[in-house]
Amino acid sequence: DVGWIEVICGPMFSGKTEELIRRLKRAQYARQNLQIFKPKIDDRYDAESIVSHSKQALPSYPVADVGEMREQLDAHVEVIGIDEVQFFDLDVIEFCNEMAQKQCRVIVAGLDQDYRAEPFGPMPQLLAAAEYVTKLHAICVKCGNPAHRSYRLATNPQQVLVGSDERYEARCRRCFAQGYSEQ
Numbered sequence: 001d002v003g004w005i006e007v008i009c010g011p012m013f014s015g016k017t018e019e020l021i022r023r024l025k026r027a028q029y030a031r032q033n034l035q036i037f038k039p040k041i042d043d044r045y046d047a048e049s050i051v052s053h054s055k056q057a058l059p060s061y062p063v064a065d066v067g068e069m070r071e072q073l074d075a076h077v078e079v080i081g082i083d084e085v086q087f088f089d090l091d092v093i094e095f096c097n098e099m100a101q102k103q104c105r106v107i108v109a110g111l112d113q114d115y116r117a118e119p120f121g122p123m124p125q126l127l128a129a130a131e132y133v134t135k136l137h138a139i140c141v142k143c144g145n146p147a148h149r150s151y152r153l154a155t156n157p158q159q160v161l162v163g164s165d166e167r168y169e170a171r172c173r174r175c176f177a178q179g180y181s182e183q
Ligand code: ADP
Pocket: 010, 011, 012, 013, 014, 015, 016, 017, 018, 019, 051, 052, 053, 054, 137, 138, 139, 140, 141, 170
């Protein structure tokens, strides 16, 4: 058996959590041993589960950092899922590589770009390290074209501002730039 890393990325509302849940449920049907983590900071819908905007859910371990993930780790784990992986420190990169090296299938989902279109946290290195990369698109709320960026409605300069519909919109390249030039 060999392990590997799968990255699911894209903007908000692109279906990253849905896709992560779909892959993890299939592993569950195959009776593989799985563990799901998410950052504690993301408590939008539920403190304990990963939840998509369409309200699908799977139980998970909310953890403050990679250290807590290591503490919770089951010695027999075969599949590791991490949602909102962009919120973890850079040490999540080493963790994912290490677990893949230990024959785990590691599936992570996260925002590749922040609201300024800058690369988000550990995502660039995770994308580079991964065997498999899936980039999803949402629908631009302004024009209906594929959207690969998350536009922040509230003008707040901190990179991490957890929220969904009321604070962010999926936008294509053109409508993203247009919005900020008008703010
Ligand atoms: P992510 O984890 O990438 O933020 P989710 O998996 O939680 O995405 O949610 C994806 C769902 O969000 C879609 O299936 C759809 O029901 C809903 N949705 C809301 N706004 C949009 C949009 N602008 N484009 C596409 N899907 C959207």
